[in-house]
Amino acid sequence: MKTATKNPYNASMLAVAIPASTILILLVIVSIGAEWIAPYDPLKQSLREALQSPSSVHWLGTDNLGRDVLSRLIFGGRIALISSLEATLIAVVLGVPLGLFIGYRGGWWDWAVMRLVEAVVSIPGIMVAIVIIAILGPGLHRAMIALGILYSTAFLRLARSVVLAEREEVYVKAARVIGASSNRILLRHILPNIAPPLIIQVTLTIGAVLLAEAGLSFVGLGVQPPGASWGTMLNTAATYMALNAFLAVPPGLAIVITVLSVNLLGDVLRDSVGRGIAVSVKPTTPTAKFAESTTTTSQPNADDILHIQGLQVVVNSKDGSEFPVITDLSFSIKKGETLGLVGESGCGKTITGLSILGLIGTGGRVTHGTINLNNTELTAFSTQQMEQIRGDEVAMVFQDPTTSLNPAFTVGDQIAEVLRVKQGMTKKQAWARAVELIDRVGITRPAERAKAYPHELSGGMAQRIAIARALSCNPKLLIADEPTTALDVTIQQEILDLFRDLQDEFGMAILFVTHDLAVAADICDRVCVMYAGELVEMANIDELFATPRHPYTAGLLSAMPHASDRKPPLPTIKGTVPVPKLWPTGCRFSERCDYSQKACEQLITLTGTTSQVRCIRANEINLGASI
Amino acid sequence: MGDKPLIEINDLWVTYWARSAFQLRSKPFHAVKGVSLSIKAGQTLGIVGESGSGKSSLANAVLGLVPVESGTIRFDQHELSAMKTRYPAAVRKQIQAVFQDPFSSLNPSMTVEDIISEPLRVHTKMSNDQRRDLVVELLELVSLSKDHLKRHPHEFSGGQRQRIAIASALALQPKLLVLDEPVSALDVSTQNQIINLLYERRDALGIAYMLIAHDLALVHHISDRIAVMYLGHIVEEGPADRVYKNPAHPYTKALLEAVPLLDPAKQRARRAARKAQPAYDTPRDAQVGCPYKNRCAQVLPKCQTQAPTPFSVKGGGVASCFLVADAQPTSEAL
Numbered sequence: 001m002k003t004a005t006k007n008p009y010n011a012s013m014l015a016v017a018i019p020a021s022t023i024l025i026l027l028v029i030v031s032i033g034a035e036w037i038a039p040y041d042p043l044k045q046s047l048r049e050a051l052q053s054p055s056s057v058h059w060l061g062t063d064n065l066g067r068d069v070l071s072r073l074i075f076g077g078r079i080a081l082i083s084s085l086e087a088t089l090i091a092v093v094l095g096v097p098l099g100l101f102i103g104y105r106g107g108w109w110d111w112a113v114m115r116l117v118e119a120v121v122s123i124p125g126i127m128v129a130i131v132i133i134a135i136l137g138p139g140l141h142r143a144m145i146a147l148g149i150l151y152s153t154a155f156l157r158l159a160r161s162v163v164l165a166e167r168e169e170v171y172v173k174a175a176r177v178i179g180a181s182s183n184r185i186l187l188r189h190i191l192p193n194i195a196p197p198l199i200i201q202v203t204l205t206i207g208a209v210l211l212a213e214a215g216l217s218f219v220g221l222g223v224q225p226p227g228a229s230w231g232t233m234l235n236t237a238a239t240y241m242a243l244n245a246f247l248a249v250p251p252g253l254a255i256v257i258t259v260l261s262v263n264l265l266g267d268v269l270r271d272s273v274g275r276g277i278a279v280s281v282k283p284t285t286p287t288a289k290f291a292e293s294t295t296t297t298s299q300p301n302a303d304d305i306l307h308i309q310g311l312q313v314v315v316n317s318k319d320g321s322e323f324p325v326i327t328d329l330s331f332s333i334k335k336g337e338t339l340g341l342v343g344e345s346g347c348g349k350t351i352t353g354l355s356i357l358g359l360i361g362t363g364g365r366v367t368h369g370t371i372n373l374n375n376t377e378l379t380a381f382s383t384q385q386m387e388q389i390r391g392d393e394v395a396m397v398f399q400d401p402t403t404s405l406n407p408a409f410t411v412g413d414q415i416a417e418v419l420r421v422k423q424g425m426t427k428k429q430a431w432a433r434a435v436e437l438i439d440r441v442g443i444t445r446p447a448e449r450a451k452a453y454p455h456e457l458s459g460g461m462a463q464r465i466a467i468a469r470a471l472s473c474n475p476k477l478l479i480a481d482e483p484t485t486a487l488d489v490t491i492q493q494e495i496l497d498l499f500r501d502l503q504d505e506f507g508m509a510i511l512f513v514t515h516d517l518a519v520a521a522d523i524c525d526r527v528c529v530m531y532a533g534e535l536v537e538m539a540n541i542d543e544l545f546a547t548p549r550h551p552y553t554a555g556l557l558s559a560m561p562h563a564s565d566r567k568p569p570l571p572t573i574k575g576t577v578p579v580p581k582l583w584p585t586g587c588r589f590s591e592r593c594d595y596s597q598k599a600c601e602q603l604i605t606l607t608g609t610t611s612q613v614r615c616i617r618a619n620e621i622n623l624g625a626s627i
Numbered sequence: 628m629g630d631k632p633l634i635e636i637n638d639l640w641v642t643y644w645a646r647s648a649f650q651l652r653s654k655p656f657h658a659v660k661g662v663s664l665s666i667k668a669g670q671t672l673g674i675v676g677e678s679g680s681g682k683s684s685l686a687n688a689v690l691g692l693v694p695v696e697s698g699t700i701r702f703d704q705h706e707l708s709a710m711k712t713r714y715p716a717a718v719r720k721q722i723q724a725v726f727q728d729p730f731s732s733l734n735p736s737m738t739v740e741d742i743i744s745e746p747l748r749v750h751t752k753m754s755n756d757q758r759r760d761l762v763v764e765l766l767e768l769v770s771l772s773k774d775h776l777k778r779h780p781h782e783f784s785g786g787q788r789q790r791i792a793i794a795s796a797l798a799l800q801p802k803l804l805v806l807d808e809p810v811s812a813l814d815v816s817t818q819n820q821i822i823n824l825l826y827e828r829r830d831a832l833g834i835a836y837m838l839i840a841h842d843l844a845l846v847h848h849i850s851d852r853i854a855v856m857y858l859g860h861i862v863e864e865g866p867a868d869r870v871y872k873n874p875a876h877p878y879t880k881a882l883l884e885a886v887p888l889l890d891p892a893k894q895r896a897r898r899a900a901r902k903a904q905p906a907y908d909t910p911r912d913a914q915v916g917c918p919y920k921n922r923c924a925q926v927l928p929k930c931q932t933q934a935p936t937p938f939s940v941k942g943g944g945v946a947s948c949f950l951v952a953d954a955q956p957t958s959e960a961l
């Protein structure tokens with residue numbers, strides 16, 4: 001397998017962060033040491049040397065009064081730094097606490113403050129600043145107070161919106177149960193979560209203040225002449241544009257570069273403190289070359305609808321390398337058969353379903369193996385060809401019907417649309433057929449229900465609609481990914497019965513993905529048990545439940561809540577499913593297995609034909625008795 | 628304390644007032660309708676029901692997260708329903724909770740140490756060292772180690788997060804722990820690990836559990852008594868074994884039978900006995916009569932107009948169903 005050595009994500013972050021922070025650090029140093037660094041006094045006039053072009057004496061030339069532009073630029077940097085920090089600080093100190101308070105308290109306070117804020121932001125910002133300056137009088141610090149007040153509205157709204165979102169989180173509920181006071185919840189629990197958007201807002205504000213300061217000074221409300229700021233310099237440059245156009249270049253570039261650096265650095269900072277970004281784990285074992293299927297390559301049988309052979313799927317990791325999430329996966333489904341794909345989360349069940357549909361997305365790809373659907377090889381298909389197959393030949397039902405249906409359209413529309421696109425029906429035909437299908441999936445008053453939006457239906461009802469949509473083009477294969485997991489048990493039973501009923505009528509094969517072995521016992525003819533991206537056992541349903549041969553299957557069976565009616569300790573499988581990067585080289589279950597031996601560290605192959613197991617001790621251990 | 632239960636809930640109603648943009652008057656939605664329950668110290672009451680049965684609202688009312696509309700909740704010697712969600716610290720530290728979703732119940736910006744020590748910071752004046760020692764001890768009780776102290780929640784698996792939540796809930800040694808679907812977000816192999824941990828901690832510390840779940844079998848493993856909720860009502864209550872093995876209410880029976888058997892042959896036979904049903908489409912909320920009448924297979928004429936009161940069931944407990952009353956015509960008691 002090919003492994004990329006570069007790490008584009010971190011590399012691009014550094015490529016931005018290093019120059020941006022260098023520029024800003026330089027700006028700080030230069031501003032602090034302006035007196036020593038600047039070659040001339042920024043205010044020292046020399047009319048004889050006015051409006052000179054850059055030379056060895058005056059590196060950036062001189063202005064209309066013969067003052068050294070470089071020196072003025074350096075002293076102007078100090079003003080830029082102080083003023084932007086001053087205004088931003090005022091904005092944060094004013095906006096954040098007030099936003100937190102009104103967001104958490106809500107009610108009258110929230111209403112009153114928000115109306116005021118809306119009034120302020122409805123007027124152009126610079127106008128507000130000018131009004132405030134008119135009250136306070138001109139001058140840099142007063143201008144910055146004005147800007148601080150103006151920009152505090154952005155911080156206020158940001159803090160408020162974060163609080164409104166976070167206060168609904170379960171961890172806030174948990175903090176209330178602990179007995180934490182409102183102040184404590186606000187400051188200790190919610191405030192830290194505001195950091196990522198706050199950083200972005202701060203950098204945006206610093207940039208905005210820099211520009212606003214230049215603007216205000218430009219119109220004479222900020223730094224007063226003869227003081228040097230980038231804004232006043234631009235002001236001068238504008239006046240003498242005809243005589244010396246170069247005057248505008250140094251302050252203009254300084255503003256652009258500084259604002260750009262601050263914003264870019266802000267982006268990088270936000271990404272690095274963003275919450276919930278997992279620290280990348282170094283694989284303890286080198287990303288192994290996973291052996292090609294050692295089982296003999298079989299051809300699809302005549303009555304196979306789906307035949308998967310030696311499938312390997314890899315996904316991109318954040319550091320730029322690829323790692324496998326499914327290896328050496330082979331199975332087939334016969335016409336009208338229901339095959340269960342069983343395993344816990346992280347075992348690769350869903351990815352298997354998505355790779356059949358060609359929907360893995362840009363984050364991953366199929367590297368090995370074949371997917372043969374109804375005698376058509378799908379792995380080589382283009383996106384357009386796959387679109388043809390989807391819906392017509394193979395369709396899917398997802399776990400959560402309330403999110404897999406589009407909330408903006410009626411359920412009837414969503415079914416009719418498939419029929420129009422795929423089967424070329426007229427609008428009227430498609431609608432009539434949609435109502436028929438809705439009736440067929442056991443929904444009473446179908447004509448009326450077809451006009452309902454998804455949120456108007458219960459979960460069970462919405463799942464019936466999703467099933468009707470999947471079956472609208474009579475697919476040969478239906479992939480059902482945990483279709484009953486989000487439903488109550490009594491509704492689950494109804495949906496399982498519906499699947500079976502529809503299969504009798506439409507004759508489609510079903511790939512039924514579930515973590516629940518009891519559901520598999522109800523609906524499946526045959527079951528593939530997956531663990532850590534590979535098939536560990538495959539057997540007919542009766543055989544699998546009566547005599548499980550892989551220790552993982554046996555473990556899952558005995559851990560089912562209904563498996564026993566004893567008091568704890570209940571049987572468990574120790575540990576958890578390893579993440580793909582940390583798969584052991586040999587048997588991937590060995591670390592959790594009570595039967596593992598030294599020999600389990602080598603590559604284990606799948607053995608058997610009609611029923612298969614990936615365990616070297618399958619024939620010597622007796623697992624049936626343990627349940 | 629003697630025989631007096633640790634917590635006693637009497638005729639509790641929890642009501643939400645929903646107001647939409649074009650309505651002047653709020654419309655009431657009764658999530659919990661006249662529930663009466665009690666839990667003895669150190670015992671576990673399992674509360675089972677489907678989504679919308681009001682079980683989480685009941686838990687939130689006990690935790691003081693939603694106000695009580697009417698009825699009483701007595702905990703120890705405190706009258707909670709009168710406090711209108713403002714529980715004093717003395718009550719708060721006695722009632723702790725573990726919630727369903729371990730991915731949002733832990734603050735993503737806090738370390739494990741912060742999370743577990745938070746209740747201690749709020750309620751005790753321990754020194755930093757004392758607190759650290761206790762946190763390490765709690766971590767070890769839930770099979771984690773002090774290496775995990777400085778990590779953030781996103782570095783842990785679902786099962787591990789739930790262990791952290793449990794450690795935090797146990798920090799103050801509460802008398803009552805409310806467990807709202809504590810394992811339903813976890814994989815099967817991890818579920819039992821958490822159930823075993825809860826069971827072991829309960830026996831070691833003598834805490835009472837109010838265990839809310841949708842899976843009767845799971846609840847049965849660890850509960851002393853089980854209550855079954857349907858649309859805000861408790862339809863059956865009794866000793867765990869009796870409710871699980873000899874359910875009296877048709878709804879409890881339906882819940883148990885809806886879970887497929889792990890024996891495919893037996894499941895086939897059970898399945899053959901029923902046919903695919905159309906989607907349930909009558910209004911769920913029965914205003915008069917028995918709340919379950921619209922879905923009940925054994926509905927009687929009087930169920931349409933008369934709401935059954937709790938009738939005592941052979942083997943312990945009660946069920947609100949006329950079939951139970953007819954089977955034992957002499958007994959009618961709460």
